[in-house]
Structure formats: structure tokens, C-alpha cells
Amino acid sequence: MKLADYYHVLGLNYGASVAEIKASYRRLARKYHPDVNREDKLAQSKFIELTDAYKLLLKVVQISGNPNPTAPSQAVKPEPEFKVKKDSPPTPKVTEKPPSVTVYPPLSAIEQQLKWSSYNHLQQLLKEKRFARAIALMEGLAQRIPQDPEIRQWHAIAYQCWGRHLVKERQLEKARIYLKKALKTDPHNRSLWAEIEMDFQRMERMF
Secondary structure, three states: OHHHHHHHHOOOOOOOHHHHHHHHHHHHHHHHHOOOOOOOOHHHHHHHHHHHHHHHHHHHHHOOOOOOOOOOOOOOOOOOOOOOOOOOOOOOOOOOOOOOOOOOOOOOOOOOOHHHHHHHHHHHHEEEEEHHHHHHHHHHHHHHHOOOOHHHHHHHHHHHHHHHHHHHOOOOOHHHHHHHHHHOOOOOHHHHHHHHHHHHHHHHHOO
């Protein structure tokens, strides 16, 4: 996941201030907290993703020494460890090349409506265990809006839910295919990797 994706997870533009990052995280964390959404797997996964994005962005801001990346840095510069002679030529400053960041254009109003209506539909389909329909829904949405990291996450979760159901049905070879599809769809989702690792361990115990 690119740095811009972490800002997008929190609903922020690239370069948001610390105050904006904290305010957005508090607002979204209350909405997706596991205590509020005990049976909503998507919401719980979203909460973990929000927390990971929040921690990473705070580290990025701290490393830059600037509480607001869009404003000039006001960090206090450390004193040099040695004194430079007056006759010495000035030491050239080495500036680090900023990380390459891909900024995706914001979704249009129609795309936002499609995205969240699909999210609500996906929740209902997973609750009813209509996994094939849920996968078809997310495959279509991913083709329509391929750049959205949340849609990529939901797509992977649909594959994982179907794979986990197949494990319970002891259709292990088919389950393996869909669990691997989940990892391939959202390869940087650490919480997804942890859950699927447990699914594979469960399969090994069945052999």
C-alpha cells in the first residue's frame, strides 16, 4: 500500500496535519470499533486498517519533524557536533529525495454512492452466507473502481469468507484457491494475512 493510500483510508488528502489525522481517526474509530460492531467482520477489519494507517502516518510526521507536512518545517535543528573553521568552505546540504507517492483522484459523487451501496449489500450477502454473489458483486465493483484501497480490502474479505466456509465444508482444495485469491487481492493487509494463516493451519489439522 502506498503512502497516499494510508491517508485515503482515514479520509484525508495527502499531507494532512497531525490534528487532522487524529480527528479523523477518532471519528472513524468510534464508527468501526469492534465493541460496536461485534458481528460485522468488515467493520472489524476496517478498524484494524484504520489503526495501522493512523500509527504509520504519525510515524511519518514524526520522522519528518514537521507536525504539518504541507507547511514549512519549524523543527529545531540540532547543534553541530564539531565547529567548522571560518576559512572552511560551507558544507553542502544533502537533501533526501521525497518518497514517490501515487495520488489517486477522488471518487466522483456517483462512484461514492455506488461504493457505499455496494458495501451495505456486501454486508447483507455475507450475513446470509451468499458468498458467490458477494464475490461477483466485489469483482464488478473492483473493475469499476480499481484504485480504491477499501474496495480492494472488501474484495479480499469476500474471497476469504468463501474460503473459510469451504474449509468448514471440508472442500479443502477449493478453499485453498480462494484463500490464495484473498492474499493476492490485498497482499499488504497484515490482519488478513494473520487470519488466513490460521485458516491454513486449520486445514493442515484436517488432513
